[in-house]
Amino acid sequence: MDESQAFSAPGSTNPAAPLALRGDQLVKRFGAVTALDGVSLTLGKGEILGILGDNGAGKSTLVKILTGFHQQTDGTLYIDGQQTLLRSVDHARSLGIECVYQDLALANSLSIYHNMFLNREIVRRGPFKLLDHKQMRERAAQCLDDIGVHVPSVDLPVERLSGGQRQAIAVARAVYSNAKILLLDEPLAAMGAREAGLIIDLVTRLKEKGGLSIIMIMHNYAQTLDIADRIMLMQRGRVTYEQKSALTSVAELMDIVRREYRAMRATSAQ
Numbered sequence: 119m120d121e122s123q124a125f126s127a128p129g130s131t132n133p134a135a136p137l138a139l140r141g142d143q144l145v146k147r148f149g150a151v152t153a154l155d156g157v158s159l160t161l162g163k164g165e166i167l168g169i170l171g172d173n174g175a176g177k178s179t180l181v182k183i184l185t186g187f188h189q190q191t192d193g194t195l196y197i198d199g200q201q202t203l204l205r206s207v208d209h210a211r212s213l214g215i216e217c218v219y220q221d222l223a224l225a226n227s228l229s230i231y232h233n234m235f236l237n238r239e240i241v242r243r244g245p246f247k248l249l250d251h252k253q254m255r256e257r258a259a260q261c262l263d264d265i266g267v268h269v270p271s272v273d274l275p276v277e278r279l280s281g282g283q284r285q286a287i288a289v290a291r292a293v294y295s296n297a298k299i300l301l302l303d304e305p306l307a308a309m310g311a312r313e314a315g316l317i318i319d320l321v322t323r324l325k326e327k328g329g330l331s332i333i334m335i336m337h338n339y340a341q342t343l344d345i346a347d348r349i350m351l352m353q354r355g356r357v358t359y360e361q362k363s364a365l366t367s368v369a370e371l372m373d374i375v376r377r378e379y380r381a382m383r384a385t386s387a388q
């Protein structure tokens with residue numbers, strides 16, 4: 119993607135090459151709380167956008183709007199160039215938007231392959247609607263192999279896996295459902311460096327395979343700059359900084375956050 123498109127102001131996007139997603143001045147209020155106060159964002163096709171920001175900045179709320187879980191109070195969403203009001207999570211899914219949440223929705227006592235087909239099990243032909251375990255096993259193994267996730271056996275219950283492996287299964291499940299836009303809300307939270315490396319490698323491979331655009335909410339600046347093409351910093355429901363990863367640094371990001379923090383302290387001390 120060329121630079122003018124990545125940073126073009128809302129409304130000036132080249133219609134010949136629609137972005138995977140664009141949000142224009144998104145506002146979300148919960149009663150008296152304004153969680154999003156006019157957030158605009160773009161996601162190019164095949165791009166990885168990393169979102170950083172303090173607790174309460176509105177990151178999860180933004181993701182929940184993009185997955186159809188919440189509806190924005192104001193503002194407009196465009197999916198693949200089409201103005202779209204996402205009515206529900208199912209609606210967003212039908213448009214190829216999949217999310218892996220902070221608290222993974224995996225059934226821990228069930229096998230890996232079962233989890234990959236949860237709520238869309240393959241049944242055998244015939245009057246009894248028996249589950250086709252053989253086919254689900256084979257397809258799950260194939261899918262994990264395709265994206266380079268290695269598990270001893272797809273028959274293992276998910277509870278036997280490490281946090282990183284579980285996250286990988288959740289990502290694989292989303293990818294298997296033909297996601298075009300994948301949203302990851304703090305996928306590396308509470309993971310050690312090795313585990314986090316597993317997910318970073320997986321996301322990198324998915325990017326190389328092509329066809330997928332990814333938004334990742336992240337905590338660690340260095341990891342974010344490593345993996346994302348572009349970063350966006352959110353503070354108090356607003357986007358306060360946006361830049362290509364190659365054009366910024368951990369030091370610069372920390373400086374912006376520090377300045378903001380000092381300004382806040384100064385205001386609240388008055």
Ligand SMILES: Nc1ncnc2c1ncn2[C@@H]1O[C@H](COP(=O)(O)OP(=O)(O)O)[C@@H](O)[C@H]1O
Nearest residue numbers: 148151153171172173174175176177178179180
């Ligand atoms: N369902 C909700 N009802 C009321 N307030 C909410 C709800 N979800 C989030 N908020 C509030 O919106 C703000 C942003 O929250 P959130 O999006 O979870 O931030 P982040 O993910 O960046 O930590 C917070 O003040 C939070 O308390």
Ligand SMILES: [Mg+2]
Nearest residue numbers: 177178179303
């Ligand atoms: Mg959050």
